[in-house]
Amino acid sequence: MEGQRIERKLSAIFAADVEGYSRLMGRDEVGTLRTLTAYRVIIDRLIASYRGRIFNTAGDSILADFASAVDAVQCAVEIQEAIGNENSSRPAGEQMRFRIGIHVGDIIVQGDNLFGDAVNIAARLEALAEPGGICVSGSVRDHIGAKLPSNFTDLGAQQVKNITQPIKAYQIRGEVSPTATPIAGSPLPLPDKPSIAVLPFANMSGDPEQEYFADGMVEEIITALSRIRWLFVIARNSSFTYKGRAVHVKQVARELGVRYVLEGSVRKAGNRVRITGQLIDTTTAAHIWADRFDGLLDDVFELQEEVAIGVVGAIEPKVRQSEMERVARKPTDSLDAYDLYLRALALRDKHTDDSVNEAIALAKQALVVDPFYAPAGALIGWSRIHQLSHGRTPVSEADADEAVAFAKRAVETGPDDPDVLWMAAATMLILIGDRSAAAALSERALAINPNSVHAWMARGWASFAEPDTAIEALERAMRLSPLDRLWRAFATGIAYAHIVAGRYDKTLEWADRTLRIEPDYLGGLLTKAIACTLLDRIEEARAAVQRIIHAHPWRTAGGIKLFSRLFTPDIAAICSDSLRKAGLPEA
Numbered sequence: 001m002e003g004q005r006i007e008r009k010l011s012a013i014f015a016a017d018v019e020g021y022s023r024l025m026g027r028d029e030v031g032t033l034r035t036l037t038a039y040r041v042i043i044d045r046l047i048a049s050y051r052g053r054i055f056n057t058a059g060d061s062i063l064a065d066f067a068s069a070v071d072a073v074q075c076a077v078e079i080q081e082a083i084g085n086e087n088s089s090r091p092a093g094e095q096m097r098f099r100i101g102i103h104v105g106d107i108i109v110q111g112d113n114l115f116g117d118a119v120n121i122a123a124r125l126e127a128l129a130e131p132g133g134i135c136v137s138g139s140v141r142d143h144i145g146a147k148l149p150s151n152f153t154d155l156g157a158q159q160v161k162n163i164t165q166p167i168k169a170y171q172i173r174g175e176v177s178p179t180a181t182p183i184a185g186s187p188l189p190l191p192d193k194p195s196i197a198v199l200p201f202a203n204m205s206g207d208p209e210q211e212y213f214a215d216g217m218v219e220e221i222i223t224a225l226s227r228i229r230w231l232f233v234i235a236r237n238s239s240f241t242y243k244g245r246a247v248h249v250k251q252v253a254r255e256l257g258v259r260y261v262l263e264g265s266v267r268k269a270g271n272r273v274r275i276t277g278q279l280i281d282t283t284t285a286a287h288i289w290a291d292r293f294d295g296l297l298d299d300v301f302e303l304q305e306e307v308a309i310g311v312v313g314a315i316e317p318k319v320r321q322s323e324m325e326r327v328a329r330k331p332t333d334s335l336d337a338y339d340l341y342l343r344a345l346a347l348r349d350k351h352t353d354d355s356v357n358e359a360i361a362l363a364k365q366a367l368v369v370d371p372f373y374a375p376a377g378a379l380i381g382w383s384r385i386h387q388l389s390h391g392r393t394p395v396s397e398a399d400a401d402e403a404v405a406f407a408k409r410a411v412e413t414g415p416d417d418p419d420v421l422w423m424a425a426a427t428m429l430i431l432i433g434d435r436s437a438a439a440a441l442s443e444r445a446l447a448i449n450p451n452s453v454h455a456w457m458a459r460g461w462a463s464f465a466e467p468d469t470a471i472e473a474l475e476r477a478m479r480l481s482p483l484d485r486l487w488r489a490f491a492t493g494i495a496y497a498h499i500v501a502g503r504y505d506k507t508l509e510w511a512d513r514t515l516r517i518e519p520d521y522l523g524g525l526l527t528k529a530i531a532c533t534l535l536d537r538i539e540e541a542r543a544a545v546q547r548i549i550h551a552h553p554w555r556t557a558g559g560i561k562l563f564s565r566l567f568t569p570d571i572a573a574i575c576s577d578s579l580r581k582a583g584l585p586e587a
Contacts, residue, residue: 005384006229006301007107007108007109008106008107008108008109009106009107010101010104010105010106010107010111010368011066011067011073011104011107011118011500012065012066012067012068012069012071012072012102012104012140012143012184012462013014013063013064013065013102013103013104013105013114013116013118013121013122013345014052014060014062014063014064014065014066014072014075014076014100014102014118014122015061015062015063015100015101015102015119015122015123015125016043016058016061016079016098016099016100016101016126016147017034017061017062017098017099017126018060018074018096018097018098019096019097019098019099019131019132021059022061023343024096024149028103029092029390029574035090035096036060036085036096036552037093037290038278038287038291039083039096039098039293040062040276040288041091041141041264041276041277041278041287041290041292042079042082042083042086042287043062043079043083044202044204044265044267044276045099045202045264045265046078046079046265047075047079047204047274048073048077048202048203048204048313049075049076049202049245049247049263050064050066050071050072050075051066051067051071052064052065052071052075052534053065053066053204054204055112055114055164056114057461057494059348063114063122063123065107065114065121065375069104069139069140069143070143070144070147070148071104072140072174072411073102073134073136073140073144073148074148076100076134076172077172078101078135078248079098079100080100080132080133080134081097081222081273081286083096083097083098083132084132085238085285085286086285086286086287089112089284089285089286089287089352090286090402093319095149097131097132097158098131098366099127099129099131099132099133100129100130100131100133100134100135101121101122101123101124101125101126101127101128101133101134101135101136102122102125102134102136102137103118103121103122103125103127103136103137103139103140103167104118104119104137104139104143105117105118105121105137105139107119115308115567116307117163118396119388120138120163121163121167124158124161124163124167124365125137125167125169128155128158128169129171130171132520133171133172133511134171134172134219135155135169135170135171135172136152136169136170136172136362136511137167137168137169137170137367138167138168138169138170140170141168141170144309147486151452152170152171152172153170153171153172154166154170155169155170155171156169157169157179159242164420168401169346175449188496189257190257190259190342191232191257193231193232193321193338194230194231194259194261194319194320195231195232195233195234195257195258195260196225196231196232196234196258196259196260196261196319196448197233197238197256197258197261197262198218198221198225198233198238198240198261198262199218199242199252199261199262199263200215200218200239200240200242200243200244200264201214201217201218201263201264201265201266201275201277201382202264202265202266203265203266203268203270203342204212204265204266204267205268205269206380207267210266210268211324212375213266213268213273213297213459214265214266214302215240215243215429216304217266217275217307217308218236218240219367219368220304220305220307220308221262221307221311221312222235222239224306224308224309224311225310225312227313227367227418227448227451227452228418228419228451229318229416229417229419229448229449230321230375230417230419230447231316231319231414231486232258232266234256239256240257240303249261249263249280249282249285250282250285251530253280255284259281259282259283260280260281260282260319260322261279261282261336262277262278262279262280262311263277263280263498263530264276264277264278268297269376271296271297272294272295272296272297273294273295273296273297273303274292274293274294275292275293275294275295275307276291276292276293277289277290277291277292277293277311278290278377279315279318279319280481281322285516287546288318288322289314289315289318291310291314292310293306293310295307299526300553301349309451309480310480311383312451313451313453313479313480314452316362316453320345322346323342323511324342324343324345324346336369336370337366337367337369337370337373337376338366338373338461339364340362340365340366340369340445341363341366341373341375341376341379343359343362343363344358344359344362344363344366344376344379344565345359345379346358347359347362348386349485351386351390351392353387356383356387359383360379360380360383360384363375363376363377363379363380363383371438372413374409374410374411374413374414374417374420375410375417375419375423376410377407377409377420377422378406378407378410378411378423378424379422379423380402380403380406380407380415380564381404381406381407381424381426381427381431382423382424382426382427383403384399384400384403384431384580385426385427385430385431387399388430388431388562389522389523389562391432396567397547400431400432400482403427403431404426404427404428404431404432405443407423407427407428408424410424410485411441412422414513415444416448417446417453417463418445418448418449418452418455419445419449419454421441421442421444421448421455422441422442422445422452422454422457422458423453423454424441424454424566425437425438425439425440425442425445425459425462426438426454426458426461428441428463429458429461429565429566430527430565431560431565432565433566435462435465435566438458438461438462439455439459439462439463441458441509442455442456442458442462443459445458446458446459451480452459453477453480453519454477454486455487456473456476456477457473457474457477457486457490457493458476459473460473460477460490460493460494460497461474461566463497464496464497464500464566464567464571465500465501465568467497467498467501468497468501469545470493470494470496470500471488471494471497471498471530472498473492474491474493474494475494477490478490478491482540487517487521488517488521488524489523490525491510491513491515491524491571492511492521492523492527493512494510494527495510495511495514495523495527495531496523496566496567498510499527499530499531499534499571499574499575500567500571504531504534504535505531505535506530507527507530507533508527508528508532509537510527511524511525511527511528511531511533512524514527519547520547520551520552522548522552525544525545525547525551525552526544526548526575526579527543527580528540528541528577529541529544529545529548529578529582529584530574530575530579531584532544532579532582533579533581533582534574534578541581541582541583542583543580545579545583545584546583548584549584549585563575563576
């Protein structure tokens with residue numbers, strides 16, 4: 001029988017791993033894996049952009065092959081530059097440094113994997129490299145010649161483990177990318193709101209037919225981001241001019257005039273696909289978000305939509321937070337209406353009576369600068385809701401009427417802004433109990449931006465008359481932003497919906513889930529006390545009430561007016577009577 005023919009090819013082998021990986025894992029496994037995932041997004045994207053293919057990974061190590069030594073070295077230099085930029089934006093304890101080795105040689109091909117001395121030599125050269133450095137063999141140096149402006153330092157002949165003959169080695173320092181050439185022309189000015197470009201995702205599947213899937217993914221994300229009114233999104237036709245090109249994010253920022261760049265990759269294996277993404281602030285080169293998504297290709301379009309929703313739900317709060325941090329560093333004499341609004345948002349989120357009052361003052365100041373800046377007007381009501389729900393200072397009828405007036409005016413001046421609409425919806429619901437107006441406004445917000453977490457939350461809280469509809473909306477909000485600080489509001493809303501439906505055991509389940517995260521959260525304590533009373537677990541109900549009295553002494557059964565605004569009179573009475581029975585004092 002004729003023996004099986006061995007397939008061979010000449011290839012540039014790239015090997016990389018993390019300096020001191022075992023030490024980092026021993027100190028903080030979860031944090032190290034999170035950091036490695038973020039750095040792998042950078043490395044994987046750059047390898048794909050230089051037409052490389054990762055054929056093996058284990059822990060922190062990466063093995064890739066390139067058809068060209070020039071591509072392999074250019075890629076390695078740019079990786080070290082990108083990793084260096086990323087390290088500069090992180091605390092020392094969260095930094096990683098990679099060693100890279102490259103060798104050109106004959107290899108054996110077995111399926112998707114590669115074997116032979118060339119692979120082993122690349123790995124040994126990687127071990128010789130300095131942290132943050134690149135070590136290449138003499139064969140790589142010969143292939144490069146004068147094609148790149150890299151500086152090679154001769155390390156002489158190196159005897160490495162399990163390789164019979166000494167290997168001629170050279171060191172390249174990755175401080176400047178050979179592709180980072182000056183760009184002609186003036187950069188485009190940044191728009192007056194956060195701006196983002198979504199670059200074509202790299203297809204790392206080795207299957208050209210999967211290009212359509214990667215491109216469709218990016219189109220879905222661009223469409224979803226375009227629904228966020230406070231975000232300036234570069235159109236597909238412009239961002240796709242970078243398809244197939246190895247470009248630095250600073251070049252993209254300069255040519256398109258954007259502050260943020262979203263990039264990623266798609267890898268298909270059989271019927272499974274992995275999508276990775278990372279969000280970069282181009283002004284600092286810092287990576288402010290990175291994640292990956294795994295799924296099946298059984299329904300391509302459904303998977304594309306699911307990932308797009310997940311990406312947008314994750315990066316929207318990251319961009320907002322990054323913008324608030326940027327504005328906080330600006331001098332107070334250069335603030336416009338948008339900057340004042342962002343400062344007000346940051347203060348409202350500090351959740352103290354003083355900070356919320358200051359947020360309201362800044363929102364009013366923004367309206368003096370620009371009387372038609374609708375988000376500032378809507379924020380006043382959203383801030384009053386915090387005072388009503390969490391603050392120690394009661395909201396007067398005059399303050400509530402003023403907030404409602406601002407909300408109505410905001411809807412008139414910003415009828416197509418989903419953020420304005422959901423904040424106005426919450427104001428109408430919580431401050432005056434107008435459930436029909438809240439439902440209509442939240443529906444309008446969702447028609448404009450179906451990925452708005454807050455709009456789904458407002459829709460859920462406005463829908464308690466139909467508890468299953470409310471639960472569906474609140475679960476959608478929770479799915480869009482599973483790590484949101486508003487998770488407790490989502491969970492409490494679901495608990496209330498189960499009270500309306502008469503499912504008191506489910507109410508107790510959701511109350512306990514909330515209290516495990518935040519033991520003194522008022523919404524969790526209230527729903528637990530109500531559910532336990534209705535389940536005849538009166539001692540547990542009284543224990544929950546005692547915690548309310550201890551942690552929130554200014555709350556009483558008679559003072560909780562929210563029930564009458566959220567529920568029909570019969571359900572509101574059930575809630576108030578249950579709290580009285582459990583011992584919550586009238587005053």
